[in-house]
Amino acid sequence: MKFSLLFWGLLAVSVIHQTAAEIFTSLQNVKQAIRVERDLIDHLRTYIGQESERLDDIKRFFTKVSDLHAQLYESSAAATTNPLVAFTLIKRLQSEWLNIVYSNEAQENTQAFRSSFEKEEAERPKVEDLRGAAKGLMRLQDVYALQVSGLVRGRFQSIINGEAVDVCFPRVSVSxxxxxxxxxxxxxYEQEDYYHSVQWLEEAVRLFRAAGGQWSLEDEGTLEDALDHLAFSHFKTGNVTYALSLSHELLHHNPLNGRVLQNIEKYEKLLVAAGPPRVDGLKRPSSTYLRTRQVYERLCRTQGSQPMHFKNHQLFCDFFSNNHPVLLLRPVRREVLSLQPYVVLYHDFVTEAEAEGIKKLARPGLRRSVVAAGEKQATVDYRISQSAWLKGSVGSIIGKLDQRITMLTGLNVTHPHGEHLQVVNYGIGGHYEPHFDHATSLSSPVFKLKTGNRMATFMIYLSSVEAGGSTAFIHANFSVPVVEVNNDRIQPLFLTSGEDEAAQDEYEIPAGLNYDRKHLKQA
Structure with a gap:
């Protein structure tokens, strides 16, 4: 039997080329995006200053011309007989007005601003990032049963006993x-997910109405756009009556819209033919993980049966040395959380300084996490994160960490017996849905390569979050929350694989979460 270390997932993740459209998958990249916008703010400040100077010149010219008309042309008919006055009038009309109207200064200022903006293009989010961030918000909404009306106001609220209750109090937020x-x-809407489109478009329509339908320069959507999408979303969910009402409102804003007229005619015929339809309410779209989704989300919101584990006398806390000479005089605090599967929490294992050092080493190598797709690897929506491999030779901190893990587990975790340390950073609504750590298919490359299947995981929390971040054990019906940093020390979680379907509930509100993970496997 031999032991080695593997990454949390179906297969070890290889380094893939990173594109700019990966920002939403890692909050480390979101932090970098903040720097990009700061640079753009500086460019915009320069542009505003240049445009202000240009407009000041235009205002000065306006004042000059207005004053001349008030003083000369309106008050004295003799102005037309004065050759000096006539000359300056002709010069202004033939030269000065042309210089003002056809000035290249505005174009030069705009071009300079655009050039500065385009230099940041490689670092700016792409359309895929915007979509990914939006999907992340919807995942948070679902997993934590958050009210969209609360999110719109910058609050994270769930309905508990019929009342909206704040379930998280972030240090900063925005409406x-x-x-x-x-x-x-x-x-x-574009994914035909009308369950979510109705809820978010309802809020969009409400806010656009409150603004009087006024459009801002930076906006992409309008009240008419929101009404159009919302009406069709309600139609697709069976609420034809409300779809008709919204279409009439849309027609009021855009009376010549032939498509809306056709929709109104269609909805009216449906209502006449079938009568007022029964509206059953919104239903969430199906999921490939529908079998475990309810349990998974409940464990993300609660700890399941864990609060009652103290009643199990087989579970205990102690000072553990594993009979290792180094640990005999300084044993580690051990908390046995579960026997089936075997889950242990070790306290004060890594210092905060070491955690920061690991994250610093990992940042340059972070790439989108992938999963096995046959013998290939692919990015998927049910796993949103970025990962980086760290070899023991990268820094002495990694070697020391390997030694500590060996002391606690008695397992040889160094290469080639073990794979390299994996650092994972989760993005907006980042997560890894229910999955087995070990390979379950005999066609898996794990068996073809004869490297052995996974048997255990050693997971280290490198940072805390304001909410979320639990690891859920679906069949065992409990979850382990993120363990906060205490006295500059960080806690790892050791668990055996193959006995439960675990899920990484790295749904974060809103801070980032980093993990070190090592998988132990046997051949």
């Missing part, structure tokens, strides 16, 4: 605009 809500709803 969303009508255009923000429209874009989230539009992403759902």
């Amino acid at each position: 969303l605009s009508g255009d923000d809500c429209f874009l989230v709803g539009k992403v759902a």
